[in-house]
Amino acid sequence: MMLLIGHWSGCLQFLVPMLQGFPSNSWVAINELQDSFWLEQYSWALFKAMSHMLCIGYGRFPPQSLTDMWLTMLSMISGATCYALFLGHATNLIQSLDSSRRQYREKVKQVEEYMAYRKLPREMRQRITEYFEHRYQGKFFDEELILGELSEKLREDVINYNCRSLVASVPFFANADSNFVSDVVTKLRYEVFQPGDIIIKEGTIGSKMYFIQEGIVDIVMANGEVATSLSDGSYFGEICLLTNARRVASVRAETYCNLFSLSVDHFNAVLDQYPLMRRTMESVAAERLNKIGKNPNLVAHREEDLGSESKTINAVVNALAEQAAHASASEESVHSMELRTLPGCLLPRPKSENNFASQELTREGRRIFHKSDTFHKDSYQ
Numbered sequence: 001m002m003l004l005i006g007h008w009s010g011c012l013q014f015l016v017p018m019l020q021g022f023p024s025n026s027w028v029a030i031n032e033l034q035d036s037f038w039l040e041q042y043s044w045a046l047f048k049a050m051s052h053m054l055c056i057g058y059g060r061f062p063p064q065s066l067t068d069m070w071l072t073m074l075s076m077i078s079g080a081t082c083y084a085l086f087l088g089h090a091t092n093l094i095q096s097l098d099s100s101r102r103q104y105r106e107k108v109k110q111v112e113e114y115m116a117y118r119k120l121p122r123e124m125r126q127r128i129t130e131y132f133e134h135r136y137q138g139k140f141f142d143e144e145l146i147l148g149e150l151s152e153k154l155r156e157d158v159i160n161y162n163c164r165s166l167v168a169s170v171p172f173f174a175n176a177d178s179n180f181v182s183d184v185v186t187k188l189r190y191e192v193f194q195p196g197d198i199i200i201k202e203g204t205i206g207s208k209m210y211f212i213q214e215g216i217v218d219i220v221m222a223n224g225e226v227a228t229s230l231s232d233g234s235y236f237g238e239i240c241l242l243t244n245a246r247r248v249a250s251v252r253a254e255t256y257c258n259l260f261s262l263s264v265d266h267f268n269a270v271l272d273q274y275p276l277m278r279r280t281m282e283s284v285a286a287e288r289l290n291k292i293g294k295n296p297n298l299v300a301h302r303e304e305d306l307g308s309e310s311k312t313i314n315a316v317v318n319a320l321a322e323q324a325a326h327a328s329a330s331e332e333s334v335h336s337m338e339l340r341t342l343p344g345c346l347l348p349r350p351k352s353e354n355n356f357a358s359q360e361l362t363r364e365g366r367r368i369f370h371k372s373d374t375f376h377k378d379s380y381q
Contacts (some may be wrong), residue, residue, distance in 0.1 A: 005082060009049035009075045014041060016067055045166040053079025104140035108132055123276045127194060134256050136194045159186050166213050166260060169233030187270065193253040200251040206240025209259045215257030219248040229254065239285045241267050286296040 017026035017080045022034050027048065033041050052075030063069040067258065095102055111132065113124045147155045160167075163185040171183045188211070193199055202222060212234045219227045219236075227249065230236060240247060241264050270277040 001082065001085075006046060006050050006053055009053065009078060010042065010046035012047040013049050013071055013075070016071060020067065022067065025068075027064070028353060030064065036268055049075050052076050055079060062106065100139040102143055104136055104138055107136075107140050107214050131192065131194060134194075156186055158180060159188075163188065163260070166211055166233075169213075169234075170211060170235060172235070176277060176280075180270070180277050181272050183273065184262065185260075188262055189268040191245070191261050192261045193257045193259065195253055195255055197253045197257075199252055199253055199257070199259070200237065200247050202247050202250040203335065204247050206237055206245070207235035208266050209241055209267060210251075211235045211260045211262070213258040213260060215259070216250045216253050216254040218255060220252050222249070238281060242282060242285050282284075353378060 014028065017023065017028045020026065022029050027035060028041075030374045031044060033044055041280050043080060052072050054077060063072050108129075109130065115128065120128075147158060150158065160182055167181055167185065173184075191210075193215075199217060200206075202220075212232055214232055216229055217236075221227050236251060239245075255297075271281070
């Protein structure tokens with residue numbers, strides 16, 4: 001476009017003196033181009049116009065007449081306009097190459113301005129900044145908006161793909177109906193907790209259950225002791241949703257934790273559509289309550305003839321029971337202690353708990369975990 005405007009400006013530079021009869025003070029007469037070949041005339045005119053547009057000079061000679069001066073200013077204005085348009089298009093192109101990172105920087109800037117406006121303490125500002133860094137990893141997407149514009153089937157496929165590692169690491173999902181698993185994961189909500197955050201508070205009514213995608217959480221008793229720790233692939237909180245009981249222990253994040261939560265409403269909605277899975281969870285919950293000396297009738301378990309469905313229930317219960325059988329004798333002693341102290345909220349211990357057998361012990365017998373420790377499913381399978 002700039003070449004086209006330069007062509008038009010060069011033609012205008014030569015046309016005006018020609019219409020005036022090539023006066024002696026015009027640039028054409030000064031350069032003695034009146035009778036020159038047309039290519040030479042065009043070349044000098046284009047050179048003069050481009051010099052003005054790029055603001056690098058006036059050509060071979062500066063303007064000697066009022067007409068040349070006005071033509072020169074017109075060329076300069078057109079060149080400055082082209083230069084501004086070029087910079088604008090180049091800036092937009094660069095920004096569009098990584099729009100998610102630009103949105104993240106804008107989001108962080110907005111948060112910083114908010115913290116300054118509210119005069120938040122320095123420590124709180126640091127925690128908020130670290131939270132955004134860990135949650136968004138330098139890129140910001142409005143995932144709900146993106147998924148909301150997809151078709152129902154495509155949205156379900158995307159969510160199932162995003163949660164594939166979670167589904168593979170949770171033993172309960174591995175033995176469940178694929179349709180049930182799909183309905184559950186589409187209702188999960190991603191949450192991030194920082195070290196020291198209380199995920200579940202003792203004495204509260206259970207409103208969510210959680211699946212651990214990555215991180216370590218501690219089960220903290222009323223006296224402040226840590227009964228056990230859970231890591232990748234573990235889940236907790238479902239018995240409280242089945243019994244409508246209050247939490248009898250707190251759950252605290254030991255490291256940065258990436259969790260998926262399932263609300264009680266979605267929990268009941270899914271189980272209403274899959275009564276077999278409700279009976280399965282009730283069977284597992286009743287068995288655990290019986291082991292810890294609690295009344296198994298606390299859960300709405302119905303002993304009825306399930307026919308062929310009993311095979312699926314037994315498969316899930318046996319799969320969960322096999323996980324405990326693989327634990328060492330020291331793990332079984334710790335597990336029996338937590339069963340006596342966590343009657344309402346203890347959940348099946350997944351394979352990931354086998355990692356804890358090799359950790360160091362303090363003088364009180366509590367396992368030590370460093371916040372930078374990372375546990376992967378492959379390490380304990």
